[in-house]
Amino acid sequence: MSELRYNLITRDWVIIATERAKRPKDFLKAGKEKKILPEYRPDCPFCPGNEAKTPGETLRLGSESAWKVRSVYNLFGALSPDTQPGRKISGIYLSMQGSGNHEVIIEHPRHDMMIPLMKDEEVGDIIRAYKNRYLSLASDKGIEAIIIFKNHGSSAGTSLEHPHSQLVATPIVPPQIRSRVSAAMNYFDSTGRCIFCKTLEEELKEKARIVLETDKFVSFMPYASYAPFMTWIFPRRHVASFGEINDAEIKDLAINLKNTLQKLYYGLDNPDFNYAIRSMPVKESGTEYLHWYLSIIPRLTQPAGFELGSGIFINTSLPEESAEFLRQVKPPSGER
Amino acid sequence: MSELRYNLITRDWVIIATERAKRPKDFLKAGKEKKILPEYRPDCPFCPGNEAKTPGETLRLGSESAWKVRSVYNLFGALSPDTQPGRKISGIYLSMQGSGNHEVIIEHPRHDMMIPLMKDEEVGDIIRAYKNRYLSLASDKGIEAIIIFKNHGSSAGTSLEHPHSQLVATPIVPPQIRSRVSAAMNYFDSTGRCIFCKTLEEELKEKARIVLETDKFVSFMPYASYAPFMTWIFPRRHVASFGEINDAEIKDLAINLKNTLQKLYYGLDNPDFNYAIRSMPVKESGTEYLHWYLSIIPRLTQPAGFELGSGIFINTSLPEESAEFLRQVKPPSGER
Numbered sequence: 001m002s003e004l005r006y007n008l009i010t011r012d013w014v015i016i017a018t019e020r021a022k023r024p025k026d027f028l029k030a031g032k033e034k035k036i037l038p039e040y041r042p043d044c045p046f047c048p049g050n051e052a053k054t055p056g057e058t059l060r061l062g063s064e065s066a067w068k069v070r071s072v073y074n075l076f077g078a079l080s081p082d083t084q085p086g087r088k089i090s091g092i093y094l095s096m097q098g099s100g101n102h103e104v105i106i107e108h109p110r111h112d113m114m115i116p117l118m119k120d121e122e123v124g125d126i127i128r129a130y131k132n133r134y135l136s137l138a139s140d141k142g143i144e145a146i147i148i149f150k151n152h153g154s155s156a157g158t159s160l161e162h163p164h165s166q167l168v169a170t171p172i173v174p175p176q177i178r179s180r181v182s183a184a185m186n187y188f189d190s191t192g193r194c195i196f197c198k199t200l201e202e203e204l205k206e207k208a209r210i211v212l213e214t215d216k217f218v219s220f221m222p223y224a225s226y227a228p229f230m231t232w233i234f235p236r237r238h239v240a241s242f243g244e245i246n247d248a249e250i251k252d253l254a255i256n257l258k259n260t261l262q263k264l265y266y267g268l269d270n271p272d273f274n275y276a277i278r279s280m281p282v283k284e285s286g287t288e289y290l291h292w293y294l295s296i297i298p299r300l301t302q303p304a305g306f307e308l309g310s311g312i313f314i315n316t317s318l319p320e321e322s323a324e325f326l327r328q329v330k331p332p333s334g335e336r
Numbered sequence: 337m338s339e340l341r342y343n344l345i346t347r348d349w350v351i352i353a354t355e356r357a358k359r360p361k362d363f364l365k366a367g368k369e370k371k372i373l374p375e376y377r378p379d380c381p382f383c384p385g386n387e388a389k390t391p392g393e394t395l396r397l398g399s400e401s402a403w404k405v406r407s408v409y410n411l412f413g414a415l416s417p418d419t420q421p422g423r424k425i426s427g428i429y430l431s432m433q434g435s436g437n438h439e440v441i442i443e444h445p446r447h448d449m450m451i452p453l454m455k456d457e458e459v460g461d462i463i464r465a466y467k468n469r470y471l472s473l474a475s476d477k478g479i480e481a482i483i484i485f486k487n488h489g490s491s492a493g494t495s496l497e498h499p500h501s502q503l504v505a506t507p508i509v510p511p512q513i514r515s516r517v518s519a520a521m522n523y524f525d526s527t528g529r530c531i532f533c534k535t536l537e538e539e540l541k542e543k544a545r546i547v548l549e550t551d552k553f554v555s556f557m558p559y560a561s562y563a564p565f566m567t568w569i570f571p572r573r574h575v576a577s578f579g580e581i582n583d584a585e586i587k588d589l590a591i592n593l594k595n596t597l598q599k600l601y602y603g604l605d606n607p608d609f610n611y612a613i614r615s616m617p618v619k620e621s622g623t624e625y626l627h628w629y630l631s632i633i634p635r636l637t638q639p640a641g642f643e644l645g646s647g648i649f650i651n652t653s654l655p656e657e658s659a660e661f662l663r664q665v666k667p668p669s670g671e672r
Binding site: 001002003004005006008011012013015017018020076078079080082091092093094095096097098145147148149150151155156157158166168170171172174175176177179198199202206223224274275276277278295297302303304305306308309310311312314 | 337338339340341342344347348349351353354356412414415416418427428429430431432433434481483484485486487491492493494502504506507508510511512513515534535538542559560610611612613614631633638639640641642644645646647648650
């Protein structure tokens with residue numbers, strides 16, 4: 001017998017295959033080929049020395065000769081800053097020009113580096129770059145939302161090996177974010193509480209789904225997680241916008257994010273994954289009911305016709321069991 | 337410059353990469369291996385002679401010795417009929433037991449058959465089986481929605497070769513369906529029109545996105561299509577529930593569905609795809625603003641971090657161009 005669980009924050013029902021659930025180890029890809037990357041590739045546009053191949057640099061941390069993190073315009077951007085936003089109606093249909101921004105954040109000079117293997121300070125620099133670009137774009141009048149995300153591995157939708165994240169600034173509030181805002185607003189209006197703060201409180205009390213607690217962040221698996229090993233990282237401090245993350249929080253998020261990804265890296269043998277920072281609409285940053293967070297989705301399964309036709313996901317793992325598994329994963333000694 | 341388009345029915349914004357859009361032919365998988373299936377496999381539980389391997393038959397069309405379509409319980413069902421539905425609250429969390437039904441509809445005795453290659457009457461039998469099982473399960477008090485869907489090919493989430501569809505009956509109205517109901521209700525309340533009828537009217541007037549018109553159905557690509565070659569098949573008659581499809585419509589849907597899938601099969605070289613029948617909540621079948629339809633989603637691209645983090649999809653094809661391409665595809669002469 002399976003169990004249906006309701007996600008208070010996303011308003012989704014998910015089916016958790018409680019009895020037939022796979023064991024955490026079953027998600028290790030059998031016979032996966034290990035790909036050893038070189039430290040540097042002369043033909044990689046993101047490797048040092050090839051800066052001219054990525055015009056439109058918007059940020060550089062470090063020095064001119066030895067940068068740590070760079071952000072650049074995405075040459076194949078889904079949205080671009082060259083137009084004026086504005087809706088157009090034709091018959092019954094509504095459209096607008098694809099105005100906005102799409103940037104690539106190059107996370108590290110080394111071609112073969114990745115967050116679980118970086119130093120804490122290096123991860124901190126990436127988050128600092130996120131914040132810098134977020135604040136810069138949030139001040140643009142036409143921007144309603146900013147999505148910062150990362151695709152790691154081919155099943156997560158990336159074709160470029162060099163470690164990078166992306167940032168898309170949209171001229172609309174994405175419907176999915178609006179739906180979360182609306183759920184949070186209703187919860188606040190009826191209970192007087194932030195649904196994210198309340199969820200965190202409950203999770204810390206129950207403990208079963210906690211992956212890692214650090215000073216200012218908590219990573220845990222949602223009660224109604226829609227995919228195996230999906231993990232949320234919540235800031236303990238109530239704040240709607242990622243743009244308001246402070247220095248102490250950047251330092252601590254670097255530790256939490258690195259260690260959480262390290263558990264996935266060593267526990268599931270470097271799985272493909274996406275993460276996204278779920279920050280609230282840029283113009284609604286002061287509200288009492290919104291609370292930004294980071295969501296990690298390992299790409300271990302894929303939606304089929306039932307998911308596409310209903311929006312209900314089937315999770316073939318137990319969040320409580322997966323969290324317990326990740327809590328036990330320790331990086332091999334000798335790793336930094 | 338891309339274009340944002342708003343889908344009135346799903347309430348999604350999508351980004352259509354109008355300028356950098358791929359040409360229809362670009363979606364042909366380069367070097368895809370052709371897999372020739374045998375007509376019969378002795379180890380396939382769905383092949384004739386192995387009926388004992390699929391206990392719990394719920395329907396058989398044809399004769400005892402020569403069946404045409406069978407439906408059986410799914411041995412690994414996501415939901416099962418053995419319990420009483422009922423919500424449970426624990427702390428802030430809501431859950432319920434996984435009650436419902438999950439059946440497999442075996443579409444044809446031949447292991448290597450598929451809808452684009454079947455006779456019209458054979459496709460009609462599949463749809464007749466869908467209707468039969470829909471009506472039978474819809475009368476169950478605990479069932480709120482029935483999702484009939486098909487996974488074709490491994491990127492569409494199937495591992496079984498023998499042609500089959502599935503049916504899941506849920507004890508809840510899926511949030512995604514509720515969202516469509518709510519959009520349709522608001523549209524009806526403000527305009528007095530069914531949004532689906534209105535959309536069909538507009539599409540038939542504009543013609544650019546029509547794939548195929550038959551007597552009682554129209555297949556077309558949505559204006560704000562979220563994936564390349566996504567195609568909707570709408571019944572011309574306004575009716576909320578798939579369960580109310582009549583004999584003449586079954587006959588005509590068989591022709592429309594077969595021919596639409598044939599265009600994908602020959603035009604894109606047998607792509608993996610899902611389809612789902614989007615019928616409205618089973619207890620709301622009389623309403624003026626709901627209208628069932630069938631949605632086909634070829635699995636040519638995959639969502640990445642941006643889609644997961646925003647709910648906004650990037651479509652790298654132009655619906656108008658893809659529809660024009662499919663309109664021109666004709667099956668090779670000599671094919672039945």
